[in-house]
Amino acid sequence: MIAIRPATGHDVAAIDALLRTSFARPGEANLVRDLCITGDMVLMFAARDEETDALVGTIAFSRMDVSVAGKPISAVALAPIAVAPAYRDQGVAEALVQAGIDRLEQEGVVLCFALGEPAFYARFGFDADFARNFDSPYAGDYLLALPLQGGLMPCGVREHAHHAPAFAKLSDT
Template sequence: MTIAIRPAGADHVAAIDALLRSCFPRGEEADLVRNLCIAGDMVLVLAAIDEDEGAVVGTVAFSRMAVEIGGRSIPAVALAPIAVASTHRHQGVAEALVHAGIEQLETAGIILCFVLGDPGYYTRFGFAADVASGFSSPYAGEYLMALPLQGGLIPCGVRGNASHAAAFAMLSAK
């Protein structure tokens, strides 16, 4: 099995939507990705392609956030969602997607990446709740974590607001 990670293009849209709907049967994550794209808040979507099958077997999305530190706006994103086809789980696909995304975000000049998820999973990538603590967010708590990029340019102890794109509010409204 050969997996290639590449930026998602128009030819991947239907496959990514189908993958998200199979991984998250309520469809909220697929709707989230669609709404983020429509609103222009999507920063990066990567697709994991099984080159032997020619199929999309994984995806990760990073969307724009409004984040302030010490009163200054900084480039920040939210990682959500991530999905891997059941046939390709536990084979490193999700890890490859996250690492590739972080690398591309670093190159793009993003300073901070947030995620809302299981600390037992996301801490392996360097995400930490203490980095996110102190940010004013409706998602604040132990499951909101952040990863400083650009060599950790965020000042220690200085926090502000961290707002996800408006499409996320639709998730909590359901």
Template sequence: MSYTIRAATGGDVAAIEALLAAAFPEPAEAMLVRRLCIDGDMVLTLVADDEETGALAGMIAFSRMAVEVDGKPVPAVALAPIATAAAHRRRGIADLLIRTGLRDLAAAGVVLCFVLGEPDFYGRHGFSVDWAKGFDSPYAGDYLMALPLQDGKMPCGVRGVAVHAKAFASLGEEA
């Protein structure tokens, strides 16, 4: 099967919500995407279309973060969520969405991308817990990872805050 990666449009909202509802046991991820959009914190949402059927096979979202290094703001985003439709799993769609998103964000001048997830999976894309160490974040720990997007160069200086968009605080709440 072949897939086309493209920027999501308003016409994709229902399909994205259905994909997230099917991919995750709780509605938190769909609510997260909705709140990020409503709050104006969504930076990039990409979808993967199955070229044969036109069906939505996957999606990825990147949202604005407030990050400082040496007391200066650094353009940064958070990757979350990413989802692949059950019928399209294990075909490299998630990898393709991540690579495309990171490439587009780097070209737009984003310096750092953070993700909260499984180190073995995201480590394949260069994310590392070590890059995130030293940032003041409520998510700091073994699963908060970062990736420098400008030729792999980490901004020099003392790592400060890494604040996710307000919508992330609601992930543990009832929808």
């Protein structure tokens, strides 16, 4: 059985190790570290195998600067998400995303953005149309958004959707 809970200091080393083995480059592990250092990390979950207590997955949500119709909107970026190879295709990633969405709803976050495969994220309601027309260096078919708080997109001109500064370092790694 897999248990999903907010990450704690006890999880830091295991999360770093999982990110370094899940991605070809250290960029995602460095991203999580930098988001934590700068205070831009909003929420992290850890998925643990209850039998072995091994960390088998993680997901991170970080602060974004988003504006619609001249007003700041409470928004986060989902990234990264990682699942240990032996636990892939067993619903761990889906459970992590859903746990994050549920918590973000409770916390009053209005929009959640993701950079990724539209086919995976569509099952949760993420769509490129919700992210379209925001000024973002990641604009395009893989920048997706999910309106929370009842699923209504904030009305007005979509202005900017800027990820935390740590994301800019991803292209350097």
